[in-house]
Amino acid sequence: MSKQPVAVVGVGQTRHVAARQDVSIAGLVREAAVRALEDAELGWSDIDAVVIGKAPDFFEGVMMPELYLAEALGAVGKPMLRVHTAGSVGGSTALVASNLVAAGVHGTVLTVAFEKQSESNAMWGLSLPIPFQQPLTAGAGGFFAPHVRAYMRRTGAPDTVGSLVAFKDRRNALKNPYAHLHEHDLTLEKVQSSPMLWDPIRYSETCPSSDGACALVLTGERGAARAPRPPAWVHGGAMRSEPTIFAGKDYVSPQAGRDCAADVYRQAGVTDPRGQIDAVEMYVPFSWYEPMWLENLGFADEGEGWKLVEAGVTEMDGDLPVNPSGGVLSSNPIGASGMIRFAEAALQVRGLAGEHQIHGARRALGHAYGGGAQFFSMWLVGSERPDH
Amino acid sequence: MTTAAELLAGIPELAGVEPVTRVTIPARLEYTYSPGSAQTRFLTALPDKRLLAERCPRCTRVYVPPRGACPTCGIAATEQLELPHTGTVTTFCIVNIAAKGLDVEVPYCYAYVLLDGANVGLHARIGDTPYADVRIGQRVEAVWNEQRLGPSLASISHFRPTGEPDADPESYRRWM
Numbered sequence: 001m002s003k004q005p006v007a008v009v010g011v012g013q014t015r016h017v018a019a020r021q022d023v024s025i026a027g028l029v030r031e032a033a034v035r036a037l038e039d040a041e042l043g044w045s046d047i048d049a050v051v052i053g054k055a056p057d058f059f060e061g062v063m064m065p066e067l068y069l070a071e072a073l074g075a076v077g078k079p080m081l082r083v084h085t086a087g088s089v090g091g092s093t094a095l096v097a098s099n100l101v102a103a104g105v106h107g108t109v110l111t112v113a114f115e116k117q118s119e120s121n122a123m124w125g126l127s128l129p130i131p132f133q134q135p136l137t138a139g140a141g142g143f144f145a146p147h148v149r150a151y152m153r154r155t156g157a158p159d160t161v162g163s164l165v166a167f168k169d170r171r172n173a174l175k176n177p178y179a180h181l182h183e184h185d186l187t188l189e190k191v192q193s194s195p196m197l198w199d200p201i202r203y204s205e206t207c208p209s210s211d212g213a214c215a216l217v218l219t220g221e222r223g224a225a226r227a228p229r230p231p232a233w234v235h236g237g238a239m240r241s242e243p244t245i246f247a248g249k250d251y252v253s254p255q256a257g258r259d260c261a262a263d264v265y266r267q268a269g270v271t272d273p274r275g276q277i278d279a280v281e282m283y284v285p286f287s288w289y290e291p292m293w294l295e296n297l298g299f300a301d302e303g304e305g306w307k308l309v310e311a312g313v314t315e316m317d318g319d320l321p322v323n324p325s326g327g328v329l330s331s332n333p334i335g336a337s338g339m340i341r342f343a344e345a346a347l348q349v350r351g352l353a354g355e356h357q358i359h360g361a362r363r364a365l366g367h368a369y370g371g372g373a374q375f376f377s378m379w380l381v382g383s384e385r386p387d388h
Numbered sequence: 389m390t391t392a393a394e395l396l397a398g399i400p401e402l403a404g405v406e407p408v409t410r411v412t413i414p415a416r417l418e419y420t421y422s423p424g425s426a427q428t429r430f431l432t433a434l435p436d437k438r439l440l441a442e443r444c445p446r447c448t449r450v451y452v453p454p455r456g457a458c459p460t461c462g463i464a465a466t467e468q469l470e471l472p473h474t475g476t477v478t479t480f481c482i483v484n485i486a487a488k489g490l491d492v493e494v495p496y497c498y499a500y501v502l503l504d505g506a507n508v509g510l511h512a513r514i515g516d517t518p519y520a521d522v523r524i525g526q527r528v529e530a531v532w533n534e535q536r537l538g539p540s541l542a543s544i545s546h547f548r549p550t551g552e553p554d555a556d557p558e559s560y561r562r563w564m
Contacts, residue, residue, distance in 0.1 A: 145481030247449035247507035
């Protein structure tokens, strides 16, 4: 059975900030959805189904928030689906929506993801005792810091690499009006002297806590032909999972991440990711994950990711720009963060990324991961229709 | 972005009213967790300072605490074994900020300890040594919490260095 080509014709996001006290969760998601519809020049009646995602409900303490978001998202009388895959959820939500279009189930789908961290305590929510282990994990940073140390040990990377990534992403964010952190006075020295939170991870190498939402309008060929602005075409998309803990799990470069990337590249006909992909929006909540994912996603050989960072390859003007939007390190509404990666990749190939546009970007990768580095979702979007 | 006050300004009846921007509603969670037979064996051995593990009959990997099933092979792990109280630090971090609800004083050293004979690391604190001396490959042993021995991982207070030479990296490389 052949799949329908899928196009991104609308992208909307909120200006991500520490606390949006002027809106409820419903107001927040609606703002992103309205902007995506405006970009696509479509109305609520043009939408056939709504797919929504967010991180664990207990972050905000609102169980099943989708129950009361149906009307805010124009889903009355239409199918509405909720997706959850921890931090990767924004990506997997977009992929569920994309698959509904590709399968011909729905013509045009609105997909939305959000988090209102100001109303939540994610660090507490992520530090609850789990079976099998003593409760010692202090939030996501506490969970991931030992694996960053393992990467440093395994590769011999100098301990400055994390600060280079953090400084790059925060400077990129200055070009993105939607980014939460606009730290005009930040210097590399300030990053390197910021407090150690979870040694070896410093404060300035850590994502902020943000309120924000992101929305996409996905449609097929006919919808794309009617779109007022250039669409981004989905050339490949995949998800993979693995257990949180198992003997032989490689936390530094999880098998599920490698398999997910390989699947996406196969679908998109990519054989040389570094040469064929023009921009990457990678899920990097702690700066050291950039070199780690460069290896996991096949952009660098094992042990070589940090060398690309040091050589400036992932800078805005490097040959493989990573996170021109400023990335998760500059805005982290957790549930939305994956979808923002997917959306920013789409903006790049549509030529609509504004000041942080990578000139001539034709193929871009959006990437997200979540849980104990166990859920992965990625898509590769292009300016050309697949097979053209 | 409009402020809450600006939003209310358009409604005459609410002129001058202080906007409600936040309502705090406390929530509480209590879990009833059924450990199952494999973990029951593990937990009931802890007060006797015994560490019980399980080996998968197919991949032969040793899990502590035991699960009753191998997460990769998906089959019942029936072979029981007891592990020594010694192991190797495979990686760690120093936690300098407190997480609400965690009953641990900061800073503390949170490590993965690969018990000798096991193929998964146990999450544990490293103590009785300056944190600057903690390193990957360091040999450590369990220090039992004599006041709190019971069917819980809290029976182990922490691990401390044994003073032996560091482990050969090949012995733990695949189990980090």
